Amino acid sequence: MRNNRFFGREDFLSSLRTEFEKSLITADNPRLVSVIIHGLGGFGKSSIAVEFMYRHLQTFPVILFFYADRQDKLDIQFVQLARLLGFASDDTEIVKSREMTLYWIAHLGNCPSLRFKEIEMLIMIDVNWLIIFDNADDVSLLTQYWPSSAHGSIIITSRNSFTGKGSFAGQGIKLVPFDENEGAEFLLSFLDIFPDISPADKDAAKLISKQFDGLALGLCQAGHFMRNKACLPTKFLDLYPQNCGEIQRLKIPGYTKSVADVWEMSLSILPQDSRDFLDLLAVLDPDSIPIKLFQQYGHNSPFSAFLQDTMRYMKATEALVDQSLIEINLRDETISLHRFFQDSTFQQLKGKKERFEEVFFGITTMINSAIPQDDYLSMKHHDIWDAVETFLAHAEILLGRCSEGIPPLATNALLDLFCKIAG
């Protein structure tokens, strides 16, 4: 989803534009151009890729955005795309679906067997296309999903630094944090609701920017905190050190301590229902959590009281959105949250055994109810497949979340769930 508050980064966007001009069909000798945007967690790599995509919708009639942090997620997305394009049916194998999709990409412009009306138009003309592989921290995962096209544009975002050698990407763009002034301006852009910002507050904004090392994720979080609590930068500086005691032990690889600090501050002002909700989200795949999981299947979980009360549920999500801890995607009715917020929430949750068990049990029960019961003797019913696909990545993350032992309370529900999936 486009970030309405996208700030700065014009130099990076223009470098991307320059690189990708070489891939366009209007270029002298159009090529396949791939660029990896790399840098630490929370610097704003994905944000730049998404902004680039929205700015160039006219240039690229075909844009494919893939979450590329895990192989199973890439597989599901390729399968779904193959089905959407009419290449694959419900029982086409993953490998076949992937090959068909890659074939389609490689032949965009002259593929004769396309069904969809919109796609048929594409066979008339040669088209520019853009693929984004987002959060591909393990770039080697992309081997199987790399199109062998003569021309086209590919953006990879990754925390892995670009070495040049043995890399998929032809070019690397190393993202750096905002400098002190940019960071301060970014922060102040959240405070446009205040009629006047005093020189002292402008100075404080610079100090905060410095304290956060210009890290977009932390500054964005601080900006939302100030905006929602009507707290100007000078006051924020007063508050900031008081809330950071707990954080030292929360070490999330790839992120700076300042992000953890401001995350703790955001948490401290959340109502209990929002914290509960964040805990539930912490054991799922953070990229696209179906809202229906909570609204339709939350009723027989330990969290049913707030999930069933529409007003409470709305308030809980509103507070999380206000603090920019989650994003709600209304088009496909999903929730997503940044990996950092999820990891931090999970680290805390893991430390509270009973609470973890309750959350784990709650989510397992919900996913279990979301996948209809099948009788294992009959052939699989196709309508179950959609549900399995929707929740497969979530079920796998859930399983990974109990690496230190499955909570006894949830053992049966988890067994039942994986039997359904495996069946």
Ligand SMILES: Nc1ncnc2c1ncn2[C@@H]1O[C@H](COP(=O)(O)OP(=O)(O)OP(=O)(O)O)[C@@H](O)[C@H]1O
């Ligand atoms: N240029 C920007 N303008 C506005 N907000 C930004 C910008 N860059 C980053 N942000 C904010 O910071 C958050 C983190 O950025 P983003 O997810 O792009 O970082 P990332 O480098 O991809 O992190 P990770 O490596 O963890 O995936 C975003 O959700 C967004 O709210």
Ligand SMILES: [Mg+2]
């Ligand atoms: Mg990212």
